[in-house]
Amino acid sequence: MSNRPTSPLNPRERILMGPGPSTVPARILRALAAPTLGHLDPQFIEYMDDTCQLIRDAYQTKNLLSFPVSGTGMAGMETIIANLIEPADEAIVCINGVFGGRMKDNLQRCGATVHAIEVPWGETFSNEAIAEAVEKHPNAKMLGIVHAETSTGAHQDLSGLAEIVHDAGMLLAVDAVTSLGGHELKVDEWGIDAIYSGTQKCLSCPPGLSPVSFSDRALERMDQRKTKVQSWYLDVSMLKNYYTGSGGRAYHHTAPINMIYALRESLAIVMEEGLENRIARHREMHLLLREGLEDLGFTYIPKQSLCTLNCVALPDGVDDAGIRGRLLSEYDIEIGGGLGVFAGKAWRIGLMGHSATKRNINTLLAALSDVM
Numbered sequence: 001m002s003n004r005p006t007s008p009l010n011p012r013e014r015i016l017m018g019p020g021p022s023t024v025p026a027r028i029l030r031a032l033a034a035p036t037l038g039h040l041d042p043q044f045i046e047y048m049d050d051t052c053q054l055i056r057d058a059y060q061t062k063n064l065l066s067f068p069v070s071g072t073g074m075a076g077m078e079t080i081i082a083n084l085i086e087p088a089d090e091a092i093v094c095i096n097g098v099f100g101g102r103m104k105d106n107l108q109r110c111g112a113t114v115h116a117i118e119v120p121w122g123e124t125f126s127n128e129a130i131a132e133a134v135e136k137h138p139n140a141k142m143l144g145i146v147h148a149e150t151s152t153g154a155h156q157d158l159s160g161l162a163e164i165v166h167d168a169g170m171l172l173a174v175d176a177v178t179s180l181g182g183h184e185l186k187v188d189e190w191g192i193d194a195i196y197s198g199t200q201k202c203l204s205c206p207p208g209l210s211p212v213s214f215s216d217r218a219l220e221r222m223d224q225r226k227t228k229v230q231s232w233y234l235d236v237s238m239l240k241n242y243y244t245g246s247g248g249r250a251y252h253h254t255a256p257i258n259m260i261y262a263l264r265e266s267l268a269i270v271m272e273e274g275l276e277n278r279i280a281r282h283r284e285m286h287l288l289l290r291e292g293l294e295d296l297g298f299t300y301i302p303k304q305s306l307c308t309l310n311c312v313a314l315p316d317g318v319d320d321a322g323i324r325g326r327l328l329s330e331y332d333i334e335i336g337g338g339l340g341v342f343a344g345k346a347w348r349i350g351l352m353g354h355s356a357t358k359r360n361i362n363t364l365l366a367a368l369s370d371v372m
């Protein structure tokens with residue numbers, strides 16, 4: 001006989017201040033527990049329409065094709081790349097951390113020849129550097145860039161980028177996994193053609209969906225494809241009827257009903273707070289945490305730091321895994337270790353959505369003073 005678990009799940013209530021997921025408020029957990037409807041039930045279709053409209057509002061876009069991909073942030077990245085790139089296309093990707101690197105890998109898996117431009121981890125790209133790359137590779141179809149590099153805490157300025165990219169006939173694709181709902185993000189004003197995010201960061205929803213949005217320019221590119229999208233599951237030409245209602249709501253795959261409830265609820269909370277207020281709160285909390293961490297001897301790695309992800313170098317002699325372990329076991333606080341080149345040298349402290357509160361920050365700072 002195997003030792004099958006028989007007692008109910010009883011996960012601890014942690015304070016989630018790592019690189020995601022963030023703490024999920026009770027209102028969203030209650031939405032998850034609502035009765036499951038069928039994915040073609042008119043009541044559910046209404047909830048789905050609400051969700052797509054809320055995604056547009058959060059991205060500040062009028063793009064009709066804005067919907068939650070069934071899958072986490074990586075599924076959003078794959079959706080954008082698989083649909084906009086055909087084998088033998090060229091693409092430019094900006095790499096300053098883990099996630100730009102993943103974009104490159106995905107582009108190559110779709111058959112693209114990739115021109116990567118790189119700056120050291122923690123730094124960001126100037127528009128001049130991007131203009132130079134665009135000029136050097138005029139046949140590229142797309143330029144991919146990460147708005148909020150969760151592996152380094154660097155905040156990429158996206159203003160003025162679209163003109164450079166569009167003048168060369170390319171599409172601008174953006175990773176907004178750690179910025180949607182926590183940083184200013186103006187998809188239409190900034191001329192972004194394709195964007196993806198995740199539910200578990202600044203939206204404070206459990207992981208499981210990836211809100212995406214495509215511009216009309218991106219739609220035209222997809223309509224001109226000569227080859228089939230290599231992923232059946234993520235092929236937007238088959239998905240779009242269900243999400244936009246154009247041509248009827250045909251079944252493609254079963255929508256993750258209860259996760260859609262949760263996302264709708266989390267986006268409703270974002271809108272109730274107001275985008276501007278929410279962004280201001282993330283900034284205020286970042287400044288409060290920053291002051292406390294600097295007082296304890298930590299230094300911020302990126303020059304242009306995100307408010308939502310604080311990446312700090314460890315002072316000499318700090319026992320990385322030991323202290324993070326004590327924060328978790330003694331205080332129920334999760335923070336993240338360094339990734340890639342920063343492994344063992346940095347911490348990543350998330351201030352995302354429901355986790356970005358004065359109470360959490362002061363609890364963490366007091367706990368750190370105790371365990372360090």
Ligand code: PLP
Nearest residue numbers: 072073074099148150175177198
């Ligand atoms: N892009 C960035 C910037 C991320 O931070 C993450 C996850 O941390 C992803 C993509 C991938 O998202 P997921 O882990 O939800 O698949």
